[in-house]
């Protein structure tokens with residue numbers, strides 16, 4: 251049965267840390283969906299995740315989990331994977347299991363040990379003896395063993411080898427496939443999102459540039475590359491994230507703005523990857539560009555990234 255409410259609804263979050271200003275961070279994640287949260291270092295991903303988990307308090311805005319404001323009784327319905335696990339380094343994985351059993355009402359010991367086996371984790375090892383990748387796998391095993399409906403993960407796949415990342419991607423797809431579960435995770439590995447994400451939320455300098463379906467985002471932009479000297483000012487004005495090296499350039503252009511007649515002979519264009527989009531928009535920093543369109547705080551509809559230089 252598909253749930254009527256959103257798994258996660260974030261509206262108008264704001265927070266200032268010194269020079270960093272998060273403002274109007276809004277997005278909505280529905281059940282049955284995997285949302286990737288992207289943006290360069292320091293963009294505000296972890297801060298947003300900590301706000302969702304009630305670890306950091308926003309100065310403005312609201313967060314709803316399963317259609318309600320955060321309350322302690324939703325804890326069991328959320329599986330969390332953070333940069334470093336909350337478990338003591340001295341604990342063996344069997345002791346992690348004992349601790350989780352006391353925290354979660356719906357804890358499933360058999361499911362946990364089955365995941366450890368699947369991930370090749372020795373239950374007699376201590377948490378402090380695990381590599382970064384193993385530690386993430388341990389957290390994922392725990393997150394998937396207490397009947398969580400929503401997984402929230404901060405860079406779960408960094409430090410994980412490509413084969414294991416593929417396995418995790420498939421696990422996430424299985425997790426949401428019944429339409430009653432959802433996944434929200436930040437990552438710098440956009441190729442993982444090309445495979446597994448349904449939705450993308452892109453944050454830059456504390457502001458949401460895009461939130462909506464991955465498919466829509468990928469159809470919006472083309473990558474153009476060629477000899478920099480041949481590009482007219484008129485064409486340059488349409489490009490996003492101009493990057494020049496050794497006489498050649500690459501940049502994004504909105505598909506609807508692409509006029510093949512205007513392209514110099516040396517230029518080629520191809521559909522932009524998620525990586526192209528994130529890199530180009532991250533290059534086009536707020537300081538050097540006109541403001542971009544951002545998601546209206548009250549709207550859950552996909553926002554658009556507007557072309558800028």
Ligand SMILES: Nc1ncnc2c1ncn2[C@@H]1O[C@H](COP(=O)(O)OP(=O)(O)OP(=O)(O)O)[C@@H](O)[C@H]1O
Pocket residue numbers: 267268270289290291292293294295296297298
């Ligand atoms: N507790 C804090 N005190 C002061 N500044 C903070 C604090 N936490 C985060 N910041 C600042 O907020 C900004 C956003 O940090 P955040 O960790 O959310 O970025 P991020 O997108 O997760 O980056 P990364 O990809 O590197 O993990 C940064 O400028 C960071 O220095």
